[in-house]
Amino acid sequence: MLAIRKSFSTVSKNFSQTQVLRRLKGTLVVAEHDNNKLSNITLNAVTAASKLGSDITCLVIGSNCTKAVEQLSKVKGVTKILVADNGGFEGYLPERLTPIIVASQKQFNFTHIIAGASAFGKSILPRVAAKLDVSAISDVIGIKDPETFVRTIYAGNAIMTLKSTEAIKILTVRGTSFEAAATEGGSAAHEKFGDVPSLTDQSTFVKQELSKSDRPELSSAKKVISGGRGMKNADNFKILYALADKIGAAVGASRAAVDAGYCPNDLQVGQTGKIVAPELYIAIGISGAIQHLAGMKDSKTIVAINKDPDAPIFQVADLGLVADLFKVVPEMTQKL
Amino acid sequence: MSLRVMVGVKRVVDYAVKVRVKPDKTGVITDGVKHSMNPFDEIAVEEAVRLKEKNVANEIIAVSCGPAASQETLRTALAMGMDKAIHVEIPQPQYDTMQPIHVAKCLAKLATDYKVDIIILGKQAIDDDCNQTAQMTAGLLDWPQGVYASKIEKDGDLLVVTREVDGGLETVKLKLPAVLSADLRLNEPRYATLPNIMKAKKKPLDKKTPADLGVDLAPRHQVVSIEDPPTRQAGAKVADVDELISRLKALGRI
Numbered sequence: 001m002l003a004i005r006k007s008f009s010t011v012s013k014n015f016s017q018t019q020v021l022r023r024l025k026g027t028l029v030v031a032e033h034d035n036n037k038l039s040n041i042t043l044n045a046v047t048a049a050s051k052l053g054s055d056i057t058c059l060v061i062g063s064n065c066t067k068a069v070e071q072l073s074k075v076k077g078v079t080k081i082l083v084a085d086n087g088g089f090e091g092y093l094p095e096r097l098t099p100i101i102v103a104s105q106k107q108f109n110f111t112h113i114i115a116g117a118s119a120f121g122k123s124i125l126p127r128v129a130a131k132l133d134v135s136a137i138s139d140v141i142g143i144k145d146p147e148t149f150v151r152t153i154y155a156g157n158a159i160m161t162l163k164s165t166e167a168i169k170i171l172t173v174r175g176t177s178f179e180a181a182a183t184e185g186g187s188a189a190h191e192k193f194g195d196v197p198s199l200t201d202q203s204t205f206v207k208q209e210l211s212k213s214d215r216p217e218l219s220s221a222k223k224v225i226s227g228g229r230g231m232k233n234a235d236n237f238k239i240l241y242a243l244a245d246k247i248g249a250a251v252g253a254s255r256a257a258v259d260a261g262y263c264p265n266d267l268q269v270g271q272t273g274k275i276v277a278p279e280l281y282i283a284i285g286i287s288g289a290i291q292h293l294a295g296m297k298d299s300k301t302i303v304a305i306n307k308d309p310d311a312p313i314f315q316v317a318d319l320g321l322v323a324d325l326f327k328v329v330p331e332m333t334q335k336l
Numbered sequence: 337m338s339l340r341v342m343v344g345v346k347r348v349v350d351y352a353v354k355v356r357v358k359p360d361k362t363g364v365i366t367d368g369v370k371h372s373m374n375p376f377d378e379i380a381v382e383e384a385v386r387l388k389e390k391n392v393a394n395e396i397i398a399v400s401c402g403p404a405a406s407q408e409t410l411r412t413a414l415a416m417g418m419d420k421a422i423h424v425e426i427p428q429p430q431y432d433t434m435q436p437i438h439v440a441k442c443l444a445k446l447a448t449d450y451k452v453d454i455i456i457l458g459k460q461a462i463d464d465d466c467n468q469t470a471q472m473t474a475g476l477l478d479w480p481q482g483v484y485a486s487k488i489e490k491d492g493d494l495l496v497v498t499r500e501v502d503g504g505l506e507t508v509k510l511k512l513p514a515v516l517s518a519d520l521r522l523n524e525p526r527y528a529t530l531p532n533i534m535k536a537k538k539k540p541l542d543k544k545t546p547a548d549l550g551v552d553l554a555p556r557h558q559v560v561s562i563e564d565p566p567t568r569q570a571g572a573k574v575a576d577v578d579e580l581i582s583r584l585k586a587l588g589r590i
Binding site for chain 2: 095127130131133139152154164205208210297315
């Protein structure tokens, strides 16, 4: 099965004898990156990990990921980095990453395994949890102590505090709930983890079609301009892009706009899309359904522009402008 | 190749209901509140029915793990076109502490017993918002997974799955058997017509217990409290763009 287990069985015996007194608890952060750069959410995950009071080990699994490892080695709070670098990890297939994560758990006996609550983290960590027979905890927004976690349920309409009785706590953490760890000041050493892995061919990575943009990344942007069904068509989204570029904002959308084909799926903000908490969120032509609010109601300042004065969005907006967006949005862009 | 497809469905508080937290902070008020099939599960059912209509699947089975009321949801799945249903009956107190890992164990055992080729689940339940069951079921079975699927195609012996991910779309090829989870744009589910609702009453609905499946439902988490989120008050309306801009500048937002 796994080539890793064979090559590490003797090494880990010596290792654990010398380390057993120190290794009473430890946290593993599974890093998300594109080989060249860490995803912002990895920095939030490191901060979440720091609240657990143990040494933080980061696992970087990639294909030619030296640059991501270098960046991670400077992140404050990281004690050690394990690197599994192989062309077979292109596309980060859960079926290939899971055995590596499970092997690191078997070797180092972490008490906590954390990843960001992104598409990457959420796809992989529950699979890992099942292999370890652990009940995982999704989208944690607060850590009260190493066993007690806070998360939202019912589209953010209720907040649950729960205590896990599992020996290993496996969590995905919401990026917007934890500050980004400092990217200077760290000096973690990295070491190769595992031998050449036996890579399953149950799944194959074919391709990615990612939106390319110079705008800030939506999940971590300080300002977001979002469009809804009121935009009427894809072409009209240009109005939003123009305003966004004027103030350096990211662009998001409601589910209705994505379903109607006005913009790509990765712009969707909401209960089952991205959850954002910028300093400024401007909702344009968005009615404010419960599911959309779930994705943005933690924003510091919410502005709503909608021609329907009864739109539910006005009940959460700090500033509301009842007007025709096709008139006022270009006006705003021009006056700023 | 004709495949057996199993779809998991969950009965949840209807998506349009504004849930209220119980005053004693032990949970959310669900008594007397409208319940429906989890929207992502409707999409999963629809996909299975379409696979049957395309002759890719020859038997499509709906499963639900829950108390007696889960049968309503199974009847809806049958009315949408599923061939048969399996109800894993969970007594209410155990259902209240049930987690995705428990459900995944039930599904994995059923998939093995019924020689299932494809399991399709909804991406997440809109009550607990966990988004784990498909991934866990795949892990337990050691099957490949295609979660957040927005398109599923058959290519010979493989499934080609287009997934919605944070940066856009990703395409993977999976060997069978496999576990998939349905995302919003996979399809638009059909409404069950009255003739189909009547026909559904005659379709088989088998009952199982967790003990039949060898699954231990002992809780792994303890709920400490369930509370209201911070409330957001409605703010002020502004008269025009000039006022909006000056208010935002005063707040330091632009």
